Structures are given as structure tokens and as C-alpha cells.
Amino acid sequence: MITGKDIYDVLAAIVPLYVAMILAYGSVRWWKIFTPDQCSGINRFVAIFAVPLLSFHFISSNDPYAMNYQFIAADSLQKLVILFALFLWHNVTKRSSLDWTITLFSLSTLPNTLVMGIPLLRAMYGDFSGTLMVQIV
Numbered sequence: 001m002i003t004g005k006d007i008y009d010v011l012a013a014i015v016p017l018y019v020a021m022i023l024a025y026g027s028v029r030w031w032k033i034f035t036p037d038q039c040s041g042i043n044r045f046v047a048i049f050a051v052p053l054l055s056f057h058f059i060s061s062n063d064p065y066a067m068n069y070q071f072i073a074a075d076s077l078q079k080l081v082i083l084f085a086l087f088l089w090h091n092v093t094k095r096s097s098l099d100w101t102i103t104l105f106s107l108s109t110l111p112n113t114l115v116m117g118i119p120l121l122r123a124m125y126g127d128f129s130g131t132l133m134v135q136i137v
Helices: 004-029 036-060 069-092 098-109 113-125 127-136
Strands: none
Touching: 004 113, 036 113, 069 098, 069 127, 113 127
């Protein structure tokens, strides 16, 4: 049964992320605080520094001797199944393109677990789920 505390924990994990996204959107679109060049600089900073450092933080806290190898095998298997299905789709249909094949593979196998998923899963299922997500990052 879902309790009020469970809902509170999920909202406490999600609301700061969405507030930051809404403020960022508003600062560009409505309030014109940032120019497109500044947005490009912020995006470059996030892509080159922030996300790799966040990845390093999560990966360095992972214990390789306590990893769940069944979970990693299941994640690898689902990625291989998606790759095989997209390979069939690319070779069987005439409307398929390599660009769409790569895009669909990226969308289906590279989730946003690092930024959004880990805080949300920790709030919903506890620290155990966060360590699982770190293992597949």
C-alpha cells in the first residue's frame, strides 16, 4: 500500500529537479536572462564537466565486489535484444535508416538514471535501488 510518506519521499526527490528545470526554462524563454550564446556555454559546461564529475562521484562510490551480476547480465541482455530487434528492423524494412536505428538504440538503452533516476529510485525503493542503478551506469 502506498502511504503518504512514500508520496512525500518521491515528491521530495522530484520537486527540486523540476523546479530547477522550470527556472532554467523561464530564465531563457520568459525572463530573457540568458542569451543563446550563454545557454551554449552552460550546456558545454554541463556536458564536459558536471555530468562526468557526477558520474565519477557515483561510480567511485560503487563497490565492485558487491555488485549484482544477475542484474548487470539482465541489463546487458535487454540491450542485446534491443540491438538485435533494431538490426532486424533495419535490414527488413526499406524505410529504416541508420540514423533512426542509432537514435532508437540510444533512447531505449541509455536512460537518464544518473541525473533523474538515482534520486527518484532511492526515494521510492531505498538505497538498495540506487546502488543497482550505479552499477549499470
